[in-house]
Amino acid sequence: MxxxxxxxxxxxxxxxxxxxxxxxxxxxxxxxxxxxKGEKPQVRGEDGIMVVDLPNIVKDKPVNNILEALGYMPGVTNNNGMIGLAGASNVTIILNGELTDMPLQNLYQLLYTTPVDRLKNVEIMYSAPAKYHVNGAVINVVLKTPTPLDGLQGQVRAGYNQAHYGSYGGVLAATYAIKDWTFDLNYALTRSKSWSREEIWSNHLYDGKRTMIEDDMRRIGQNWSNTIFASASWKTLRLTYNGQIISGSKSWGLSSGTLGNYTNAYNMLSPVGYHNIALRYTAPFGMTVGGDYTCYSENRSQSLFKDYDYQLGSENRQNINRWHVYIDQQHQFGKWQLNYGAEYQHSKDHSSQHYGAYGDNTDFDDILSEDVASFYAGTQRSFDWGLSFNLSAKGEYYHNKYQHNWNFIPQFGATYYKTPKSIFQLNFNTQRVYPSYWELHGGTSHINDYSIIIGNPALQPYLQYDAQFNYIFRQKFVATFYFQYGDKATVQLPYQSPDALNLIYQTINMNYKRVVGLNLYAPFGVGYIWNATATANVFNQREKADNFHDISFDNCKWIFYGELGNSFKFSQNSPVSVSVDFSYISPSLQGISDLSGMWKVDAGVKWQFGKNRCCELDLKADDIFNKWSPTMTINHACQDYRMKVRDMTRNLKLTFIWRFNGFKPKDSDIDTSRFGTGK
Structure with missing residues (x-):
């Protein structure tokens, strides 16, 4: 602290x-x-927004990038690189108040390449105002902005990660400002090789008798990834480019068991390309105009072998072009603020799947166009007696060849803040969640002769309702009571077909998913020697479906998630700090399935050295005992299935950082992925 x-x-x-x-x-x-002596506040509340001093929270942690740092915020979890927010059904990450419109994996890669030194603070919005063009919860990463006095600043980072296989890479991050111009560059080159393992036992009821099918699946993947973020700003006009090119991408699924030995080889026939260019202008009279263009391309082949015999092959293509424009206007009338605006997005997804001469699988070559138009109006106000709030309503029109509908999306966030001792916040929002492009085409992918993945053209978007009540005590202790309800929420789970000896993976709509819970966050410690944060999340989760293929289920369970993070220093100005973190989740559920409990221990050392501590060496061991993998069990309505995940979640990371010219710019005032052909 x-x-x-x-x-x-x-x-x-x-x-x-x-x-x-x-x-x-x-x-x-x-x-x-x-x-x-006084404590610097960790958490502040204003207009329904929770402002977190994340740089101060992670200053003694062995983290060097923003993606890893986000996991140390109140209510935020980082599950193997996937960011979640307690009390929110899903969360969107934006940069400096702007939606990046990037696929999730590209956004995470950008955050991974952005140094934690660039952070100014982070804002948690359980109910983002409509002016951000995001529905639902938002984590707004606010970066420091360089000034001409800073000159050229940056850092070089190189790292090695040892899991089952080794991966390595480097990052260059730099900022520069001169007169009215500001430039920002992040470039990363990484070589990744992954490994995972799943064991399944499927006691399949078919033709009046049970057949036990055992399978041991190992997955191996490798690629080179180039990630680029570049922006140039002149006064209030900014041009930004986000890009990622993945080359040399190959993966294998090696399956052995009751049905024999299978090899599933996937190859990218050309580099996977993601390119996004955005232009934004802010006028002095409160108007903001912007737009962006996104291009995504993927061309993947699949070849399935049984022993050395060729079974089938396919070629999957996806080309997406998406245009997005928006206009926002803001007025200030005394203490009242009025904002309104509109946006339009058009996407064209040309996807295809072609099989070879073997088998009787159906090809498709389809163009799916999608249009989303919306307009909104909102207001916010602060009162002298402690209340501040923001309120907005958005009308949204959605259209593709399968459906079209109008959506009304209200949002409300309020904060009562009379003294720093007690801050109260109330949030409510709704959103419509859309399926991935690839799933809507209805294609089929084969894992082996037994397991297949099938798309679902009948898949519907679903409505998600979220509400949260936060109590912030002494600007550091946070209690969040929350309620979530997903009407027609989606889930993908294995299903043993009664008509054939096949295990089917298909995303379907349930009746609903409902979660109600309480999340507690408390930092504590002893001076500079020991600083700790404890998180406890207790919630009841229920998922119900009347038509899960040809059966129904109603699954409900109380679940506990706990986390204790610790950091230690030997003296107040010690260049060395040590961290030890513990995490646990009790048995949980997903749709019709039950998931076993999991636990893990992480530890790390951070050493800063050199002139003005311009160099840093981080050593971090994640999931030391390799216990952060679940067992899935389904035992309901003739379904008898168990899968044990044996991923190598244990890994050792070594990172070296060199900062030049201080890399501390002066203070000044990106949506879940729907891309990819899947597997």
Missing amino acids: KKALIFILILHSAAVYAQTEATDTISVQQLNEVVV
Whole structure:
């Protein structure tokens, strides 16, 4: 916990004279130095927004990029690189208040390449105002902006990660400002090789008898990834490019068991390309106009072998072009703020799947166009007696060849803040969640002769309702009571077909998914020696479906998630800090399935050295005992299935960082992926 030392130096001498008929002189008094110690607030609340001083929270942690740092915020979890927010059904990450419109994997890669030194603070919005063009919960990553006085600043990072296989890479991040111009560049090159393992036992009821099918699946993947983020700003006009090119991408599924030995080989026939270019202008009278263009391309082949015999092959293509424009206007009327605007997005997805001469699988070559248009109006106000709020309503029109509908999306966020001791927040929002493009085409992918993945053209978007009540005590302790309801929420789970000896994976709509719970976050410690944060999340989850293929289920369970993070320093200015973190989740559920409990221990060391501590060496061991993998069990309505995940979640990371010219710019005032052909 950072301590702010405020040194108050009282005048060394003072003389006060009062003149009457006789002059009285007040003698000079000198006060000794007074030292006042205070804690810097970790969490502040305003307009329904929770502002988190994340740089201060992670300063002694062995983290060097924003993606890893996000997991240390109140209510935020980082599950093997996937960011979640307690009390929110899903969360969108944006940068500096702007939606990046990037696929999730590309956004995570960008955050992974962005140094934690660039952070100013992070804002958690359980109910994002419509002016952000995001529905639902948002994590807004606010970066520091360079000024001409800073000159050229940056850092170079190189790292090695040892899991089952080794991966390595490097990052260059730099900022530069001159007069009215500001430039920003992040470039990363990584070589990744992954490994995972799943064992399944499927006691399949078919033709009146049970057949036990065992399978041991190992998955191996490798690729080279180039990630580029570049922006140039002139006054209030900014041009931004986000790009990722993945080359040399190959993966294999090696399956052995009751039905024999299978090899499923996937090859990218050309580099996977993601390119996004955005232009944004902010006028001095409160108007913001912007637009962006996204291009995504993927061409993947699949070849399935049984032993050395060729079974089938396919070629999957996906080409997506998406245009997005928006206009926002903001007015200030005294203490009232009025904002309104509109946006339009058009996407064209040309996807195809072609099989070879073997088998009787159906090809498709389809163009799916999608249009989303919306307009909104909102207001916000702060009152002197402690209440501030933001309120907005959005009308949205959605259209593709399968369906078209109008959606009304209200949003409300309020904060009551009279003293720093107690802050109260209330949030409510709704959103419509859309399926991935590829699933809507209805294609089929084969894992082996037994397991297949089938798309679903009948898949519907679903409505998600979320509400949260936050209590922030002394600007560091946070309690969140939350409620979530997903009407027609989707789930993908294995299903043993009664008509054939096939295990089917298909995303379907359930009746609903409902979650109600309480999340507690508490930092504590002993001076500079030991700083810790404890998180406890207790919730009841229920998922119900009347038509899960040809059966129904109603699954309900109480679940507990706990986390304790610790960091230690040997002295107040010690260049070395040590961290040890513990996490646990009790048995949980997903749709018709039950998931076993999991636990893990992470540990790390951070060493800063060199002139002005410009160099840093981080060593971090995640999931030391390799226990953060679940067992899935389905035992309901003739379904008898068990899958044990044996991924190598244990890994050791070594990272070296060199910062040049300080890399501390002065302060000044990106949606889940729907791309990819899947597997």
